[in-house]
Amino acid sequence: MSTDPAPRSVGESGEEAVLAVIVEELGELHRAGTDLAALTVPAGDDAAVLELPEDGAPARILLSTDTLSQDQDFRPGWWTPQQQGAPMGRAVGLKAAAQNLSDLNAMAATPIALLVSLTLPATTSLDWVRGFYRGLAEAVRREGAEHCHIAGGDLGSGPGISVTLTAVGRLPAGHAPLRRNGARPGDQLAVSGPLGAAAAGLALLEVGHPCPGPELSRLRDAQIAPAPRLRTGAQALRCGATAGLDLSDGLLRDAGRLARASAVRVRLDQAALTEQAAALLPAAAALGLPEAQAQAEALRWVAAGGEDYELLASFGAEARLPEGFIKVGEILECAEHAGSDADGAREVLLTGAIDDQGWDSLQG
Amino acid sequence: MSTDPAPRSVGESGEEAVLAVIVEELGELHRAGTDLAALTVPAGDDAAVLELPEDGAPARILLSTDTLSQDQDFRPGWWTPQQQGAPMGRAVGLKAAAQNLSDLNAMAATPIALLVSLTLPATTSLDWVRGFYRGLAEAVRREGAEHCHIAGGDLGSGPGISVTLTAVGRLPAGHAPLRRNGARPGDQLAVSGPLGAAAAGLALLEVGHPCPGPELSRLRDAQIAPAPRLRTGAQALRCGATAGLDLSDGLLRDAGRLARASAVRVRLDQAALTEQAAALLPAAAALGLPEAQAQAEALRWVAAGGEDYELLASFGAEARLPEGFIKVGEILECAEHAGSDADGAREVLLTGAIDDQGWDSLQG
Structure with a gap:
């Protein structure tokens, strides 16, 4: 039990710090099979x-x-x-x-x-x-x-x-589960479908937008009643995926988790994300954002918006991606092995000015 | 979707009505193995x-x-x-x-x-x-x-x-689970340990009683940090239990569930419950209740108090109860078979004036 005069709260500490406490306590339990x-x-x-x-x-x-x-x-x-x-x-x-x-x-x-x-x-x-x-x-x-x-x-x-x-x-007999710790430098990083729809839908819902027409109502429904495809994990495994995780807290944050679990770094491809963001511009326009701000906001939805329930997975450099998957970056060596470059300390590299690191369930 | 002008709330309807809706909807799903x-x-x-x-x-x-x-x-x-x-x-x-x-x-x-x-x-x-x-x-x-x-x-x-x-x-290979639907007329009804401690503890906590001494602190701990015995189910099954369920919502309510699931009635033995209530009289005294009221309150804790996490189980008339189990009543035929007696319509019979039917998680 801590003797701190002012014990830290979970809100101040953030999700990762709370998870660290949990992992430590579970480690203490030492339960063998x-x-x-x-x-x-x-x-x-x-x-x-x-x-x-x-x-x-x-x-x-x-x-x-x-x-x-x-x-x-x-x-x-x-x-x-x-x-x-x-x-x-x-x-x-x-x-x-x-x-x-x-x-x-x-x-x-x-x-x-x-x-x-x-x-x-x-x-x-x-x-x-x-x-x-x-x-x-x-x-x-x-x-x-x-x-x-x-x-x-x-x-x-x-x-x-x-x-x-x-x-x-x-799990099918003899199959290993797809885990987040198997990505290797040189791997391609891909997502199972376009990102950002749920975050754009949330922005529309938060201002009480009526979301007329199929384009906007699709974004609203992605937030309130999502319908994830449930075979993309098995599909990825069949195509030789080396690691995978559910994209629930946003690409930046979840890519960081994959990077830490696999002891690698991730470089995201801004052009690929910008291409996905284009599909969300009608939502930014419906919110009345001026054009430059609209593009930045749409890119933020793609890179940091959560709740898309798409799969983030890595594949060997030569692998053919499963149908519907979109390449969004690549896996790099971790900083210690990569020598000293300006970005050495960061796990997820993305050119540009997205400062939002995704959804923290305790601070958000 | 209902077209009722004023849709009923779960609070008005009570837990059993909500469970009925859930069971109906799950039935609609018709999922075979x-x-x-x-x-x-x-x-x-x-x-x-x-x-x-x-x-x-x-x-x-x-x-x-x-x-x-x-x-x-x-x-x-x-x-x-x-x-x-x-x-x-x-x-x-x-x-x-x-x-x-x-x-x-x-x-x-x-x-x-x-x-x-x-x-x-x-x-x-x-x-x-x-x-x-x-x-x-x-x-x-x-x-x-x-x-x-x-x-x-x-x-x-x-x-x-x-x-x-x-x-x-x-479950151990070849063993059937202990269920609530197997009680037969003539069976003995028993509990795996004395009841009412958690309810007495709750009453003490609610008035901010400091619970000095082992007797009162035992009751408080039964409410805030219960430590149920976890082998009484297997023990009951080895001794030939015909039905069993967890006593989480109070004896009266949970005995009613056993009765309905088994299509029988239950008669509780007031003397056995009164004997258990005697152990709770110090708590009633600590609450300042006059003697007559103290006895009634202690009996209510035993019969209607929840969260004891003891097992309620039925055993054949001749069965020897497992160690630590206490007989609290017997199983009767259901009303249709029993002819018309005054108590015919009630599932749980108990002489005396306990009008509290236990904990309803939505109305309580």
């Missing part, structure tokens, strides 16, 4: 891997859990008074499922179960609950989630809506 | 059972999830200003673990993993987080949790502390 279970991939990747020894080949399950909180991950004000029941419930269900299923996808696993813990204010309508479960059911009817059961959960009351989903997945 | 996973015990018991087909015998895992919310399940005011860091964190970790591990115990499973999702206000101290993980580690070092890994989780921010744990368990 037993004849019932071994933790072969501990906390730190998108999901933990648990091996269940059996007479035959051990079954391996992947576990991931995520909480969505009202006012942090969604705001009731995003929906009209008429939409506060089933439509809002459905969207929250879709987003909660997307977040969890996307974590399993990032490790190339197949989802087999979702568990649900719902904390609801007493004033929540029954219709909201119905809509929420319909959203979950809709999510597990999508391609890649055919094996996924909804295995019940817990119900409690609280001052705001809070939803925690736990996803359980399986 | 696949070659990767089958849900052999769905939502409704203390944990869901998922079968993972393999070449050999299928592994079976049990899944349970529970959320603890600040001001609902614990209040910062229960700790002094000096205890708001690590000591409060430790207690919340112990209680969260108790709640989840107890669910697995109630189905006679062995815990193999806990996943953690923490939602924290930015002002939470890092010491709180450290204390919380130490509480979890303490809980999985207890007898019965030797195989349990802490498999990481999620970190987010919110207006109050909210902790969701998901517990994963395994």
Whole structure:
């Protein structure tokens, strides 16, 4: 126990410092594998891997859990008074499922179960609950989630809506999970689809924009009811991916995580990101931003916006990228090996003036 | 989607009505077992059972999830200003673990993993987080949790502390889980230990009682840092238990659940409950209750108080109860078969005037 006169708060410390405390305490527990279970991939990747020894080949399950909180991950004000029941419930269900299923996808696993813990204010309508479960059911009817059961959960009351989903997945026999620690200097860095739509949608929602037309409503829906593709992890693994992780906190931040886990650096290709940003300019225009600012804002959505639920993965220099994947950079040696260059200390290199390092779940 | 002019809220409807909506929606999903996973015990018991087909015998895992919310399940005011860091964190970790591990115990499973999702206000101290993980580690070092890994989780921010744990368990090969639907008329009904301590502790905490001495501090600790025995489920199964469930919402309410699931009625033995209530009289006295009221209140703690994390189980009429178990009643035929008696419509019969039906997580 600390004897600091003024103990530091998690907000001052930031997410990485809190995670460091957690990793330290879990290290203290020193739990070896037993004849019932071994933790072969501990906390730190998108999901933990648990091996269940059996007479035959051990079954391996992947576990991931995520909480969505009202006012942090969604705001009731995003929906009209008429939409506060089933439509809002459905969207929250879709987003909660997307977040969890996307974590399993990032490790190339197949989802087999979702568990649900719902904390609801007493004033929540029954219709909201119905809509929420319909959203979950809709999510597990999508391609890649055919094996996924909804295995019940817990119900409690609280001052705001809070939803925690736990996803359980399986790995095909003999397959290793896709992890974040395998990137090598010279590898290509790619994303499974265009980035920034969820961040642009958030900006529109925050000013109460009505999002008319398919172009803007697509961006809004990317934020409130995301529909990630759930086979990109397995697809990447088949194409020889060396590392991968879920892009939930923004490219800059998540690329930094891949770099640290793999002990490499990442150089992002500004031209590739600028090309993606072009698709978001209508949103910047709808927000009334002048042209120069609009381009900078759209690039920020691409590079630092979170919640896209796309896969970030590295591939050998000669590898052919999976269909739909877009190259966004390359892997460099870590600073110690690279000699002294101006950027030596930084894990993620990107020319230009993006100072936002992505979403910190405790400081944001 | 409902077209009701005034949609009903979950608070007005109560927990059972909300669960009915959930069960209905999950039924709509109609998901059959696949070659990767089958849900052999769905939502409704203390944990869901998922079968993972393999070449050999299928592994079976049990899944349970529970959320603890600040001001609902614990209040910062229960700790002094000096205890708001690590000591409060430790207690919340112990209680969260108790709640989840107890669910697995109630189905006679062995815990193999806990996943953690923490939602924290930015002002939470890092010491709180450290204390919380130490509480979890303490809980999985207890007898019965030797195989349990802490498999990481999620970190987010919110207006109050909210902790969701998901517990994963395994069943011994060839063993069926202990479920709530197997009680038969004539069975004995028993609990794995004395009840009411957590409710008495809550009453003391709510008035800010300092709880001096071992007798009162034991009751306070039963509420803030419970330490359930984790082998009573397996013990009950070995002694031929016909049904069982975790006593988290109070004897009256949970006995009603066992009765409904088994299509029987339960008659509780007031003398047995009164005997247990005697041990709680010092708490009622510490609250300044006059003697007659003290006895009624102590009996209410035993019969309707929640969070004891003891097992409620039924055993054949001739069975010898496992060590430490206490008989609290018997199983009767359901009303249709029993002819018309005055109590015919009630699932749980108890002589006397306890009108509190236990904890409803949405109305309480």
